[in-house]
Amino acid sequence: MRKRLRRRQGGGLVDEPDYALVGVVRIPESEKSPARAIGRRVLWALAALFVCSVIVYLDRDGYIDAKEGEMSYIDALYYTSVTLSTTGYGDITPITESARLINIIFITPLRVLFLIVLIGTTLEVLTERSRQAMKIQNWRNRVRNHTIVIGYGTKGRTAVDAVIADGGKPAEIVIVDKDQAALDVANAHGLVTVRGDATKSDVLRLAGVQHAAAIVVAANRDDTAVLATLTAREINGHAKIVASINESENxxxxxQSGANSVVVSSETAGRLLGIATITPSVVEVVEDLLSPEEGYAIAEREVEPSETGGSPAHTKDLVLGVVRAGKLYRVGDEEVEEIEAGDRLLYVRQGGPA
Structure with a gap:
């Protein structure tokens, strides 16, 4: 019975070969100039042409020229050109050096360009799937301590912007969503994407949830958020899970599903709307604090040795709270009248990169 259960739990996307994951997992492509890519191919072709012509010229005594006479380097270059381009002449054969030079300067480059456009493009299409599979394999082997964002709607995009604004790297953020259009937008912004249902363990494992440092659950539905959180916590018992829900009753x-922090989006928005009708300047300050790119921002830092034993109110920064043993205390609480080594301070800092 246990063996059958293990077989049922195994399998899924996480056990699929890498080539089968092409289209499910997408690694951002670095932007390349088409002109530069073609230019690189032309240089490789010219380098091959030059090397081959030198070899032929050094072994010129082993070749017979139809026009007779000693074989020159131009003859060797001409022979190399028509050989590498798989071109053969029958009843019409250029025998003068000038005719052969014209073939080298004009005809062969056009022929090479044709081969680049035709064969190069065809090979690129044929090898694209293998190249993507190799990129997926390399990514799966090295992805560690990354951030997973479940859902790339308005909340998910805003969460990603906040992570990047606080110093996070786009390459260390993985988006999980079922909407291909949303994933296309995320991939265009340099984010790794996984297409699938985040409530399924194989999809989350494919996103590397077992190695993730943080998980942001920004699903549109509360039931989806609960199931995704429960599944993620079951796989990774140490990651920080932050979830957004619409209703406070959930x-x-x-x-209980394992979220470390829960944000009730509807109530938060409602409070801000209510405050804005009475004191709109307060809402502006709150928005300023929540926008790390400019103005002021709320951040967290380690306690400096010189601050140990002192009061949070007497530090160089405006401290809002003290995090001790994973629990947040507000300034003024008896437990944090004195700062201890190992505490972390929640403070207001100048906006911009941390």
Missing amino acids: THLMR
């Missing part, structure tokens, strides 16, 4: 479900 907060306890998110907590």
Whole structure:
């Protein structure tokens, strides 16, 4: 019975060969200039032409020229050109050096260009799947301590922007979503994407959830958010999971599912709307604090040795709270009247990169 259960739990996308994951997992492509790519191919072709012509010329005594006479380097270059381009002449054969030079300067480059466009493009299409499979394999082998964002709607995109604004790298962020259009947008911004249902363990494993440092659950539905959180926590018991829900009544479900922090988007927006009707300047300050690119931002840092033993109110920064043993205390609480070594300070800093 246990063996059958293990077989049922195994399998899925995570056990598929890498070539079968092409289209499911997408690694961002670095932008390349088409002119530069073609130019590189032309240089390789010219280099091959030159090397081969030198070899032929050094062994010129082993060749017979139909026009007779000693074989010159131009003859060797001509022979190399028509050989590498798989061109053969029958009843019409250029026998003068000038005619052969024209073939070298004009005809052969055009022929090479044709081969680049035809054969090069065909080979690129044929090898694209293998190249993508190799990139997926390399990514799966090295992805560690990354951030997974489940859902790339408005909340997911805003969360990604905040992570990047705080110093996160796009290459270390993985998007999981079922909407291909949303994944296309994410991939265009340099993010790794995985297409699939985030409530399924094989999809999350494919995104590397077992090695993730943080997981952001930004699903549109609360039930989806609960299941995705529960599945992610079952696979990774140490990652920080931050989830967004629409209704506050589901907060306890998110907590029980393993979320470290829960944001109730509807109530938060409602509070800001209510405050804006009375004191709109307060909303501007809150928005400023939530926008790390400019103005002020809320950040967290380690305690400096000179601050140990002192009061949070007497530090060089405006401290809002103290994190001790994973628990947040507000400034003024008796437990944090004195700063201890190992504490972390929640403070207001100048906006911009941390």
